[in-house]
Amino acid sequence: MRSPSLRSRGEEQIRDEHGVPRGSLLGFWRWAYSQTLDNALRGVLAEYLVGLALGGPDRDARVEWDPYDLTTPDGVKIEVKSTAYLQSWAQKRKSTLVFNIPETNAWDSATGSWGLSRARQSDMYVFCVFNAVEPETADPLDMTQWDFYVAPTSRVNAALGGQKTVVLSSLKSRVAPEKVTFTGLADAVRRAV
Known part of the structure; x- marks a missing residue:
């Protein structure tokens, strides 16, 4: 059942108490969600990118509190995590990839x-690294600026136990995820199942 609060076109008007249009949903989306270097929004973008690589997001709208981020057509539950060297604020040094x-x-x-x-609620993890290091050329919509690492949750559990965070170097050495490009994600997820 589609929620009455679910909007998809962006043309919907924001009206004042007199019914006068004051803005649109598209205007809100542009205002609220255009800063793709922001670390919180970048995580949501990473979920969307993985969904695109797998053939399109699996539902009409993202559900914030679901126990995992995506589901493949054959029912594989995927958790998407992202990290980056750059943030949307001024930095004295690049961020650690965690x-x-x-x-x-x-x-x-x-x-x-x-x-x-x-x-860990998913069957699979996709770890997304936005690898740009120069703010002037950073573009989260450019898939050449991303690295993707795929690992079954069982391997994450076996290697990391109850650990709450992991740096990229430790993930690579202890979990040994498969590193792939955007176009290689779907096949890597199928192999990891």
């Missing part, structure tokens, strides 16, 4: 309740 990978209690939006046991 991913958050904590075990969580799953939220069930159908029942409005949390699961009882902590675990």
Whole structure:
């Protein structure tokens, strides 16, 4: 069932109490979501990019509190994590490439309740690294500026246990994810299953 709050065209008008148009949903999207170097928004963009690489996002709109980010057509649950050297603010040095990978209690939006046991909720991880280092040429929409690493959650669990974060170098040496390009993501996910 489609939520009445789900909007997809962007043409929808924002009206004042007299019914006078004051803006549009597209205007809000441009205002709120155009800074793709912002670390919080970049994570959402990474989810969308992985969804595109897998044939298109698996639903009409992102669900913020789902226990994982995407589902493949054959039911594989994917968690997408992102990191970058650059941020949207002034930096004295490049950021360390760190991913958050904590075990969580799953939220069930159908029942409005949390699961009882902590675990990594997905079958697969896709770790996305925005690898640009020069702010003047950084473009999160350019897939040549991204590296993608794919690993089954079982391997993340075996190598990292209950660890809550992992730096890229440790991820590569301990988990040994497959490094791929954007166009190689779908095949890498299929291989990792």
